[in-house]
Amino acid sequence: MTPELRRSLGLFDAVVIGLGSMIGAGIFVALGAATDAAGSGAGLLWALGLAAVVAYCNATASARLAARYPASGGTYVYGRERLGSFWGYLAGWAFVAGKTASCAAMALTVGAYVWPEQAHAVAVAAVVALTAVNYTGVQKSALLTRVIVALVLAVLACVVAVSFGAGGAEVTAVGEELTTGGVLQAAGLLFFAFAGYARIATLGEEVRDPARTIPRAVPLALGITLAVYGLVAVSVLTVLGPAALASSPAPLADAARAADAGWLVPLVTVGAAVAALGSLLSLILGVSRTTLAMARDAYLPTALSAVHPRFRVPHRAELAVGAVVAAVAATVDVRGAIGFSSFGVLVYYGIANASAWTLGGRARLLSALGLAGCATLAFALPLGSVLAGSGVVAAGVVAWSISRGRAVPPRP
Template identity: 70%
Template structure:
């Protein structure tokens, strides 16, 4: 396999700030504007408990990923970790879960952009967004990181305004008839777990940091620090936004809102901010789409290097030093999905795939040290991933399991054909 310094290797150009921004662009964009409503519908007044449960599992996964990234600082994330620590099949299954699930997520983010920018032409806008961001990624990872930095700043500013407006309104109405902030358990703990599984989708952005391991300077130090910082900042943002939205809408209103944060500022008595929130949502989805395409193409690169995907996708552009064929292929598939199907309901399916991906990451991290203390975090992460995956809506579990089975079958057929060729 080709290593650093050859024409197939990627250039290490990203620093700590760039890596943190890539993670924030994925997590903040995907979570606050997309998942908060469905999670509130599932958890009701247990939304904050669900957020905490998702954060605990995400923390365990992040620490496992960080430890693995130090030992294996190459592009591909858990595809590489699973292959090196558990065997070729598990690495392949992780890569399959990531590529398939996140490709659907890319289309969902593109359609989110279309829905906020021009609802009547959502599919056309989605395709245009995919084409534009694929072109940005094609130009080099540094350009992608710079654009993501701008997107993150804009989104965080919009969210700060939402939080301030909602909390001021809640404070002014304290003791009045407003919904207020309700805490506690919903009608069943299953709702909290299902919401946590959906919210986990929003925390999965740090995977993009790990998949960029071959393009980060001093990955042994940078990747673990970037993962911890991005996850911590995102959790603070999520808690603040969830509390603010619940304080003016209540769990019922938040769960039934088609555009939760726009409805929240309207309920707070500042309807003139609704367009600002809509722009912020579109920009956030663009940021998530940018980094999703970035991460999927890097995993496709790693799998193509090992011939689990067509070998032509392993090419690295000699000038921009990006996996240009993988990026074009991913962009084409996402654009096709965005043009032909509505995949906004794919959050559950994507969550199932990502949880399977991180279950393998935790199993791989378990092998790093025989010390019982070192195995606590990966053990909690592994159990948490399995529990949250099967707490998702039944359709998501069924489709996700079927897709994993198809991937496993394809791997088995490939291995059988390879063995037959060797025998001949």
């Protein structure tokens, strides 16, 4: 009999893990790039709202499915059970590939803030350290994530306060002509920041009373994150303006300088690094659980399905994921990682919405809207990201045709 994971997470810890996965990426990595793509402050705010709508549809689909199938693997499990083995496999493939790139992006963010001259080396060290934390048990990971989220929220609150206090710029001033394509591309980049709520669903086998906890935790985490992102975006636009925000490599630090709050700059630097570490911690956790589920069904090497007898975690999957992420972080740049990650994650959620559609009920319209939104944002991303992501998906189809002969049938 396959050992099961320990159910140790309650509602608060599940929400905190979701917050740790989301808060940080959009603010410290994607905010400036999204403003540049949107072409204006107004475009950025429209893009933020659009990304939030798609994320809400996806969150609703994920919560409904996770309550029905409370097992590790997320949409890999949902797609397999609702649409068939191929779609579940493809969701898992897209998730592992996309989120591996996300892990690398977060690790490189740590390096860029902590030691820019040695960003890749710092990134690899961060991956090794957080893989070790996850290896010792998910409860310890949740406790560390709680501390990280509290610190990051405190830093963001300071940025919002000093930025609104200074003011001076026109939030909706147009830097370039606002276009639908620009807003959609910006929304695709900002979606990268919202995608962490799936971390709660992928922990379904480790949450107490998952049928009740997961549907409550997902919208709570998403709602808190949207409120934080909206406040930070508007406050930074208020003090910097859209043109300066679009060109800034460190917009929150620049906002503090523009507000004559130089004392806040070191705290923002620490907050950025800590936020990226929090995201990385939860990302490695989620990718390893999907790897575990796929290995159990022989779509990945079955050795990765082992659960540690003492810590009750998928230790081989975690080590394998950590090794791959470290290799990627040592070789790629952060912008390429973000674009590739967004494409893979949008494919994953597209399958989640299609799976939720088969459940019927009043939420069916949200599933259709989420599926359409995922497809639109995925193909609005920069061409290089679309081509690379499509190539990886195609490689996944080839791998499916090779591996399905030895895969196990879906479990009832």
